[in-house]
Amino acid sequence: MHDITVVDLSRWQFAITVLYHFLFVPLTLGLSFMLAAMETVYVTTGKQIYREIAQFWGKLFLINFALGVATGLTMEFEFGTNWSFYSSFVGDIFGAPLAIEGLMAFFLEATFVGMMVFGWDRLKRGQHLAVTYMVALGSNLSALWILIANSFMQNPQGATFNPATMRMELTSFTQLIFSHDAQAKFVHTSIAGYVTGAIFVAGISAWYMLKGRHIELARRSFRMAVLFGVLSTAGVITLGDALGFVGGQAQPSKLAAMEGLWKSEAAPMPFNLVAFPSQKEQVNHDQLQIPYALSLLVTHSMDGTVPGFDKLEQQAVGRIKNGIPAVEALQTLASKPGDAAALAQFRAHEKDLGYGFLVQRYAEDVSKATDAEIGTAARDIIPEVAPIFWSFRAMVAMGLAMLAFFVLAVIFSLRNDIVRQRWFLKIAVWMIPVPFLACEAGWLVAELGRQPWTVYGVLPTWMSASTHSVGYMIFSLVGFVGLYTVFIIAEMYLMLRAIRKGPDEPHGDDPDRDSDPMLNNSAKAGPFAGYAEG
Amino acid sequence: MKTLLLFVLFMLIAILVILLAIVLGDSGAWYFAWLVGTGMIVLITAAGGAMLDAQDEHAALETEAGTNAKRA
Numbered sequence: 001m002h003d004i005t006v007v008d009l010s011r012w013q014f015a016i017t018v019l020y021h022f023l024f025v026p027l028t029l030g031l032s033f034m035l036a037a038m039e040t041v042y043v044t045t046g047k048q049i050y051r052e053i054a055q056f057w058g059k060l061f062l063i064n065f066a067l068g069v070a071t072g073l074t075m076e077f078e079f080g081t082n083w084s085f086y087s088s089f090v091g092d093i094f095g096a097p098l099a100i101e102g103l104m105a106f107f108l109e110a111t112f113v114g115m116m117v118f119g120w121d122r123l124k125r126g127q128h129l130a131v132t133y134m135v136a137l138g139s140n141l142s143a144l145w146i147l148i149a150n151s152f153m154q155n156p157q158g159a160t161f162n163p164a165t166m167r168m169e170l171t172s173f174t175q176l177i178f179s180h181d182a183q184a185k186f187v188h189t190s191i192a193g194y195v196t197g198a199i200f201v202a203g204i205s206a207w208y209m210l211k212g213r214h215i216e217l218a219r220r221s222f223r224m225a226v227l228f229g230v231l232s233t234a235g236v237i238t239l240g241d242a243l244g245f246v247g248g249q250a251q252p253s254k255l256a257a258m259e260g261l262w263k264s265e266a267a268p269m270p271f272n273l274v275a276f277p278s279q280k281e282q283v284n285h286d287q288l289q290i291p292y293a294l295s296l297l298v299t300h301s302m303d304g305t306v307p308g309f310d311k312l313e314q315q316a317v318g319r320i321k322n323g324i325p326a327v328e329a330l331q332t333l334a335s336k337p338g339d340a341a342a343l344a345q346f347r348a349h350e351k352d353l354g355y356g357f358l359v360q361r362y363a364e365d366v367s368k369a370t371d372a373e374i375g376t377a378a379r380d381i382i383p384e385v386a387p388i389f390w391s392f393r394a395m396v397a398m399g400l401a402m403l404a405f406f407v408l409a410v411i412f413s414l415r416n417d418i419v420r421q422r423w424f425l426k427i428a429v430w431m432i433p434v435p436f437l438a439c440e441a442g443w444l445v446a447e448l449g450r451q452p453w454t455v456y457g458v459l460p461t462w463m464s465a466s467t468h469s470v471g472y473m474i475f476s477l478v479g480f481v482g483l484y485t486v487f488i489i490a491e492m493y494l495m496l497r498a499i500r501k502g503p504d505e506p507h508g509d510d511p512d513r514d515s516d517p518m519l520n521n522s523a524k525a526g527p528f529a530g531y532a533e534g
Numbered sequence: 535m536k537t538l539l540l541f542v543l544f545m546l547i548a549i550l551v552i553l554l555a556i557v558l559g560d561s562g563a564w565y566f567a568w569l570v571g572t573g574m575i576v577l578i579t580a581a582g583g584a585m586l587d588a589q590d591e592h593a594a595l596e597t598e599a600g601t602n603a604k605r606a
Contacts, residue, residue, distance in 0.1 A: 037583070403545075
């Protein structure tokens, strides 16, 4: 029997390391394609300033990329060290995308990053542009595989449990890759990275404009960032809805937690705009509702309904009772692998094997599980509602705020009026942390909402952890927190230093720049003459 | 006032586009949408940069023309 404190500490350690890692990932995903767009303008127009723009943002990309890779490495090992039962149980499925992700990250992405950084003077323009596109594609395809693996945990597709090997085995790689959850999750996450990159570039460019430094670089970067951002934000909201729609069908308990839905209701269901969910009483306090909105949001129809926790708990009782014979059959098969009766019993109940595991936490001999123990196990299917409920609302609110920000930013930028809108530039600087927080909130919803499962409906979290001692877990947790604190200080120092320093000043002997009439004209006689950098 | 109206108009367009995508994409081929969408986002972004240069050139020419007219 696992020590629940060790399981909880393993969860804390994974949550801290993955949330920390995900501070770097979205910026890599988004900034890489922004660099591709900037360099595309350089290659197509030949204007030297776009090379400087791409090189400057490339430097910030590199700092972020290095820390993203370093913190990502620990995640891969953590599956083996802290979640060894999980790794052996689903390794056949989880291992393949994880391995491809590693290959993508270290061979495709890292190789081309090296060529992108050191190849400016060694490659032709077109060749370097192709390399930059490969970096962007490599970063995002690397994320694709880890998100496919995560989607399997949210909505297991393309695999089945083999009682002969006592583990899950892959039955369809196509089903694994093309599950609706994987598709919606990848695009939602990837485009959330685009939004992060856009706000990052827009915010820093706004800071330069406020300071009156590097105006030409900042105006162009801002224009490109806000166009990139407005389209991406529209995409991220659309895919957020798609993910909610797909995920709601696959994980009804997560959806019920996101909406604070304790009791099932008839259609059309109201949406809880604000509420204070009480886990103990299983009610919401002080709720403010929008009539009909929930049915529309989660089922896209006025007569659609989704089950509340009352119904889900009731269903779980039935599924646990159906899963118990499957667990008993496995116990027999463990000692007598060829037992035909046990195998037949397993096949008849295998659909609810995971639910049988749920009650094993309270009754080691599941055949003797009491109704009270089954009831307690059934209540476990309700995740911690309040943090999921509020993380979801925080994410949505930040998403809508970013959409409004980008729409206004596009108007100012297209009018070529942005440098004069100092109040808006100040807002742009303060917007920089928002997408990072929104991404973290999104992952909290996804991962807290999946509880009590590591693989939804198949493998409970309490069974998945390794059997370390509490002391070992506390020691490694403190070690990670200490090390990552040093990392974040190093990252912030390097980023701020690079931002304060700004882009490398153009060389005087650069023929492209000297002969560029636009650059010289706009600095001397254009509408922003007064802002030209000194 | 003009900015506010433009903001409201563009927000409405953005919301309309999002709603359309939601209705059409209940079980959409999202990988394909990502490929096409990313390409489109990158190209529109690049076009935005080039457009800024064109706006600057136009403004510079107008300023120059204004100065010449005053001299004349």
